[in-house]
Amino acid sequence: MKSAVVGCLALAAGVAGAQGVPIRIGEINSYSAIPQFTQPYRQGWQLAVDEVNAAGGLLGRKVEVIARDDAGKPEEALRHAVELTAKEKVDVLAGGFLSNVGLALVDHAAKNKRLFVASEPLTDAIVWDKGNRYTFRLRPSTYMQAAMLVEEAAKLPARRWATIAPNYEYGQSAVASFKELLKAKRPDVEFVGEQWPANGKIEAGTTLTAIMNTRPDAIFNVTFAADLAKLVREGNQRGVFPKVPVVSMLSGEPEYLEVLKDETPKNWIVTGYPWDQIDTPAHASFAAGYYKKFNENPKVGSVVGYATMQAIFAAIRKAGSTDNEKLVAAMRGLKFPTPFGPAEFRAIDQQSTMGAYVGKLDVRGGKGTMVQWRYADGKDYLPGDAYVKARRPAEAMK
Template sequence: MLAIILGGIACFSPAGAETARAADDVIKIGEINSYTRLPAFTEPYRKGWQLAVEQINNSGGVLGKKLEVIARDDGGKPGNAVKIAEELITNEQVVLLAGTFFSHIGLAITDFAKQNKVLFIASEPLSDAMVWSKGNKYTFRLRPSTYMQSAMLAREAAKMPIVKWATIAPNYAYGKDAVNAFKTVLKELKPDVEFIEEQWPALFKIDAGATVRALEAAKPEGIFNVTFGGDLAKFVREGSIRGLFDGRSVVSLLTGEPEYLDPLKAEAPEGWIVTGYPRDFIKEKMHVEYVKAYQDMFGELPQTGSLVGYNTILTIAEVIRKAGSTDTEKMVAAMKNLSFDSPSGEVVYRASDHQSTMGAWVGKTTVRDGQGIMVDWFYADGADYLPGDEAVKAMRPAD
């Protein structure tokens, strides 16, 4: 059994007053996600938090109370997510909100949390705005941000003897943030680089043929890719057929995550530098124990989403323990510099911008036994890829 830090949970009102809204022996957590819109990531994520809840409850709960996660599907629509948040707070009387995947939905709940003074632990959305330009007192983000993971790849790209780059990214907040961050960091590290082509396909509506032809026509030396899911598969397949990747360096956000690499099977690209999760090869004790517990419960290996879901519940347990209360303001105060051990190493939520230091693995893709895997990887600690507190002050509104 994993060593888990246990605390306790009661209930709160949106204004922050601690009340007896929930049953005496149950603590309700509101969870919102796009389960039907992107099941490849969100279903493993659900299994991750289910495992953590079971382990905590089997170990006595949190301050003697059982955790109960009330999960709702937003269908990939911000309006749905906000209505669900209202229902969870008003009718289900949850003590806090957690979850969301897509950036635009995460931003909608970020604003809801601010307006309603509700703690929101954003598990998965990657938009930098959540903790910087649109950050607020009540929102904290777990997963390594767009900026962090783009910076990880930019540092690797700066080592390459090439200067002409093209980018391809979905045309919404996450894609735009990723391209901007990659450009900014790479230019800081290597001022002579040029960005000679940009492609912005609509999310999950990529015209892979036209996109590949445009990139090939620009003749870049390197490509920064931000597509994922079905768009990634189409881009990889079309690019391989047309020889787009031959003799070119590619750095690619998220592509090493099993959710996206596994479906490619033998079509996985060779030699791309990616952020991801080489779960089969990580040997740290807590991670090995976590993988075994996950396999015992679900009969399969965890995905990146599984780890995010698991760490979400660890966050909730630890913040309540630290606060000694479920009063919203006490929990918000406790989230600042909150730290805990996880299967991915120590996680700290920075007081300056409410971003966690959860990192990611960086390595190269290859195909082995008909399956794409990551090789030559290393763990990139998120703390090493974030701007300093003074820089954050210039980007973030005062709480």
């Protein structure tokens, strides 16, 4: 009898101890390299964690995020991934901004069989060519955003297209998808010129001279951050914009419009986030909570950080556990909430159906904004199963 009592007390102590151990999420991102995106991103996931902990946590445990800065370097991201899993014993890895960094973490996930939720990296390779059982991606990919933009680009009378994109995985992936999808809709178009500036080091004058020498009817742009600002300023001064129509990925995001201000080029067709014009209940609740906590309005990074944690929380609830394999199983086909509305991870390629907003740029009150926008639900811009099976490794489908 005494031994039974002792056993029960030991079991109770063990349960209490487990309940006292927080669920740990290891978060790796380019905090010092891309602060205009990653600072709002950090605040987004902080809001989500605060909300879930205020509601009692998950599985009776608090949630803790251990963040690391990869400085935009794949080798730093890998070092942190090893340290977070081996030393900090995190239950889930998440994050990534640059596509080359994201792919390094994808490789780590495959080799170590550890769940990785890729928040921001957009290259298609993450879920297709380099996809694996342990990697899930949140944001709409380069293929998805290219498909959204092609819908509008195909309506332009333009036949001769030129492209400007950073010369690394994200830019290459975006251009490849745009070319493939536009030619499928408009067999008459031709691509007459392309420029590949090093990311963060664009020589805008040289780039635009080379592009305009090809006499394009329209331009597809994939530059972002400081490169985008330099390109816009140079194009405005030369009278290239808005004379030549531009279709541009990400350029409607507040992170970049706040920098462009009244230099924002009018009528560019873009993907972005018109945060001040969205009146859905899910977004209104998120935006109000975000402003209350940080005294500023949300950006795309804020949404991505918040939605990343919402997805992980939903997986833990569904699995009823933090066991790695149970979480991976729970993530396939997982439905979860985002400020943009419900989304899910497709089982076939583990890509989220979270969408983006598509519209045109304009200037209102001396500030850049999106007009004539619509929400493009991600599920409507993903390819069919046959396309995925042709690109995704067979072992990743198991």
